[in-house]
Amino acid sequence: MTYSQNQSQQNGAALLISMIILLVMSVIILQGARSANLEVLIGNNSRHASEALMQAEDSAVSGEQMLELNYAGAPTGNYGGNDDDGVFIVGQIDVNTVDWDELNAQHETGDGTQREYIVEYVGPAAANGGSLSVGAGTASNTRYIYRVSGRGEAGNGGARVVQTIYAMAE
Numbered sequence: 001m002t003y004s005q006n007q008s009q010q011n012g013a014a015l016l017i018s019m020i021i022l023l024v025m026s027v028i029i030l031q032g033a034r035s036a037n038l039e040v041l042i043g044n045n046s047r048h049a050s051e052a053l054m055q056a057e058d059s060a061v062s063g064e065q066m067l068e069l070n071y072a073g074a075p076t077g078n079y080g081g082n083d084d085d086g087v088f089i090v091g092q093i094d095v096n097t098v099d100w101d102e103l104n105a106q107h108e109t110g111d112g113t114q115r116e117y118i119v120e121y122v123g124p125a126a127a128n129g130g131s132l133s134v135g136a137g138t139a140s141n142t143r144y145i146y147r148v149s150g151r152g153e154a155g156n157g158g159a160r161v162v163q164t165i166y167a168m169a170e
């Protein structure tokens with residue numbers, strides 16, 4: 001058998017096998033690219049969620065600072081739904097369903113950034129127990145309880161709400 005006879009009997013089998021291998025490799029590469037793209041999307045969503053949570057926590061702290069500066073001692077405000085300071089009586093609003101933009105919940109902090117928080121006055125509570133510190137018993141036993149809700153928005157449109165309970169002595 002000569003070389004030309006052997007070559008004519010192959011009838012393109014090598015070409016068919018190489019095309020099948022190329023097709024399988026292409027499918028594997030495409031699946032790898034899709035998987036990498038999905039990992040990037042998951043990473044971005046996780047980053048956005050973390051940023052929203054950090055903003056919400058920072059907003060709640062800003063609300064607590066506002067309380068400390070403006071409402072020291074017994075509360076004197078007339079808390080209602082039309083207040084301009086974002087302070088309400090507990091139960092007037094649901095922070096998870098309310099439109100934060102219409103509540104005037106945005107407040108500018110000292111660094112020029114916007115923080116969204118809502119403060120709800122819960123009511124007074126008697127402070128039970130004593131203290132081991134020097135001067136125990138000289139402070140008021142009444143604490144005024146507030147619920148502070150901070151909101152943070154993510155770059156992808158998601159939002160997080162963080163709530164804290166804040167107590168102030170008279």
